Amino acid sequence: MNIRIKELNKYFNQFHVLQNINLDIRKGELIALLGPSGCGKTSLLRIIAGLEQPSSGQIFFNDQDISKKDIRERRIGYMFQHFALFQHMTVLENISFGLRVKPKKERPSASNILAKAEHLLEMVQLGNLANRYPEELSGGQKQRVALARALAIDPSVLLLDEPFSALDTKVRRELRQWLSNLHHEIQLTSVFVTHDQEEAMEIADRVVIMNKGVIEQIGSPKEILDTPKNDFVYHFLGETNHFSVGEQNFTFRPHEIILSIHTEKIGYFEAEAIDIRPLGAVTKIVLKPKDSDYPIEAQVPNTTRDLNNLNKGDKVYFRPIMDFEI
Amino acid sequence: MTPVIYKQSNLKRSVLLMMTWIVFGVIFLAPLSVILIEGLSKGLGFFWHTFANPVALSALKLTLFATLLSVILNVIFGVMAAWCITKYDFVGKNLLTTLIDLPFSISPIIVGLIYTLLYGSQSILYPFLMEYNLQVIYAVPGIVLATIFVTFPFVARSLISLMQEQGNTEEEAARLLGANGWQIFWHVTFPNIRWALLHGVVMCTARAMGEFGAVSIISGHIEGLTNTLPLQIEILYNEYNATAAFSISIILLIMAMIILFIRQWCERRITNAHSEAGQ
Numbered sequence: 151m152n153i154r155i156k157e158l159n160k161y162f163n164q165f166h167v168l169q170n171i172n173l174d175i176r177k178g179e180l181i182a183l184l185g186p187s188g189c190g191k192t193s194l195l196r197i198i199a200g201l202e203q204p205s206s207g208q209i210f211f212n213d214q215d216i217s218k219k220d221i222r223e224r225r226i227g228y229m230f231q232h233f234a235l236f237q238h239m240t241v242l243e244n245i246s247f248g249l250r251v252k253p254k255k256e257r258p259s260a261s262n263i264l265a266k267a268e269h270l271l272e273m274v275q276l277g278n279l280a281n282r283y284p285e286e287l288s289g290g291q292k293q294r295v296a297l298a299r300a301l302a303i304d305p306s307v308l309l310l311d312e313p314f315s316a317l318d319t320k321v322r323r324e325l326r327q328w329l330s331n332l333h334h335e336i337q338l339t340s341v342f343v344t345h346d347q348e349e350a351m352e353i354a355d356r357v358v359i360m361n362k363g364v365i366e367q368i369g370s371p372k373e374i375l376d377t378p379k380n381d382f383v384y385h386f387l388g389e390t391n392h393f394s395v396g397e398q399n400f401t402f403r404p405h406e407i408i409l410s411i412h413t414e415k416i417g418y419f420e421a422e423a424i425d426i427r428p429l430g431a432v433t434k435i436v437l438k439p440k441d442s443d444y445p446i447e448a449q450v451p452n453t454t455r456d457l458n459n460l461n462k463g464d465k466v467y468f469r470p471i472m473d474f475e476i
Numbered sequence: 477m478t479p480v481i482y483k484q485s486n487l488k489r490s491v492l493l494m495m496t497w498i499v500f501g502v503i504f505l506a507p508l509s510v511i512l513i514e515g516l517s518k519g520l521g522f523f524w525h526t527f528a529n530p531v532a533l534s535a536l537k538l539t540l541f542a543t544l545l546s547v548i549l550n551v552i553f554g555v556m557a558a559w560c561i562t563k564y565d566f567v568g569k570n571l572l573t574t575l576i577d578l579p580f581s582i583s584p585i586i587v588g589l590i591y592t593l594l595y596g597s598q599s600i601l602y603p604f605l606m607e608y609n610l611q612v613i614y615a616v617p618g619i620v621l622a623t624i625f626v627t628f629p630f631v632a633r634s635l636i637s638l639m640q641e642q643g644n645t646e647e648e649a650a651r652l653l654g655a656n657g658w659q660i661f662w663h664v665t666f667p668n669i670r671w672a673l674l675h676g677v678v679m680c681t682a683r684a685m686g687e688f689g690a691v692s693i694i695s696g697h698i699e700g701l702t703n704t705l706p707l708q709i710e711i712l713y714n715e716y717n718a719t720a721a722f723s724i725s726i727i728l729l730i731m732a733m734i735i736l737f738i739r740q741w742c743e744r745r746i747t748n749a750h751s752e753a754g755q
């Protein structure tokens with residue numbers, strides 16, 4: 151199922167939370183809506199789901215206008231940020247809910263419902279927890295139950311609201327990879343909302359960067375990182391350093407730098423190392439350039455030559471290796 | 477766990493505790509035991525005799541009937557009001573939320589007067605009601621109306637705070653999974669609010685059984701027809717038949733105690749529901 155969003159606007163009272171949104175989502179794609187909080191990404195997801203009504207504009211599923219269609223006809227698999235599992239139902243009852251509430255003539259037989267729910271439980275690797283209640287599950291388990299429940303109705307699209315934000319860092323990484331693999335397996339058109347650029351870059355086919363109700367850029371993770379369309383996108387995607395000397399302005403990422411402890415070469419600037427932090431694969435060095443009040447953050451591989459000889463307070467020379475003109 | 481600071485002075489603690497028990501004894505225990513002693517002072521035979529009396533029996537029946545009917549109607553209205561207030565946004569929502577509490581702050585006697593003026597023989601509605609032979613004042617419908625009015629907030633109040641805390645996401649999830657309105661209420665909302673609902677029902681029942689002020693004005697005190705138990709007690713007392721008055725009080729007291737215990741039980745369940753919602 152492809153999704154086309156056309157000239158969509160949404161007002162909450164006077165606030166113009168979504169401004170003229172146009173977006174094409176291809177069949178089977180995994181799309182990330184990425185932006186800071188309050189940028190309208192969750193509102194957009196809720197409008198696609200039908201939980202909110204747009205103030206104007208249209209949404210097409212496979213060229214069929216569903217803007218006016220009831221939520222139940224859209225067949226949306228939706229995962230809430232805090233999962234919204236039914237507290238008084240077991241895991242199995244949660245997963246089979248969407249099948250059990252179908253109108254009588256569409257409803258599968260009880261044994262088919264059970265078989266399908268059990269199949270989904272196996273798929274999310276929770277076969278042994280069928281009779282547990284949500285409060286007895288860990289965050290990661292709840293998330294997988296929520297996903298199985300959403301998939302039970304054979305949704306046309308899968309929408310995920312901050313799917314990993316309620317989990318701790320380690321579980322988040324595992325589930326991210328797992329969700330990405332699952333998506334490759336079932337090829338279901340999916341949209342997820344996140345404020346974490348690493349998350350978006352890691353699993354999305356394409357990323358939609360939003361800010362203050364407008365789409366700033368749409369592209370593959372590589373396109374967005376290599377050719378950010380504007381200042382906001384560039385800054386949002388990671389740490390940035392600014393450095394100016396005379397008429398020259400430099401804007402660059404912490405890893406886009408070459409350091410040297412040897413005396414001046416052409417194109418190198420003098421600075422003082424004010425902090426050195428080994429972080430594993432990279433070492434973070436905070437530099438204070440000689441002619442500037444603003445510190446610069448450099449990240450260099452821990453295998454960099456002469457790094458061991460560098461101490462706090464030492465003179466060091468740096469050169470930005472990539473310019474981004476603003 | 478009791479904080480250590482309260483254990484420092486055993487003397488202060490004992491004095492405070494003793495004073496609490498004295499106040500409790502003077503205000504609650506003494507009157508309650510007087511009811512029991514007085515009501516049974518002429519023996520169990522007299523006690524039963526008071527109830528074998530058709531007038532008392534009809535008062536008991538009317539009390540139970542008015543209570544049952546107002547509780548049922550309040551459950552329906554209360555759930556509807558709580559649902560609207562917590563699930564929808566609409567103009568006048570704050571006004572409605574405030575007005576729901578009005579019966580708590582308005583004197584029941586005023587409620588009685590309002591209904592008498594609105595449905596009584598001076599009212600412009602009266603000829604219309606008479607056309608359908610619908611006697612409201614000095615009749616059972618008036619008593620039920622007044623009871624509903626004074627007990628209206630209990631169910632709605634019990635539900636609104638819990639439903640606000642629980643939010644709408646479970647309902648939204650159910651909608652997205654294809655459930656219709658009734659299925660959402662029955663399978664998702666109701667199990668989450670059932671103990672709070674029962675709590676509201678219990679409070680509503682207690683208040684409905686004991687309602688005196690509003691009903692007193694509307695009922696007209698027709699023995700055997702429009703007298704409820706509290707009104708019957710007043711009549712007996714005014715007739716210097718204190719023992720019989722206390723005998724009937726015992727029945728109201730027993731019903732109140734049963735309700736108190738059900739309430740305690742509900743509240744424990746609700747605390748659990750709140751802590752689940754907080755997770």
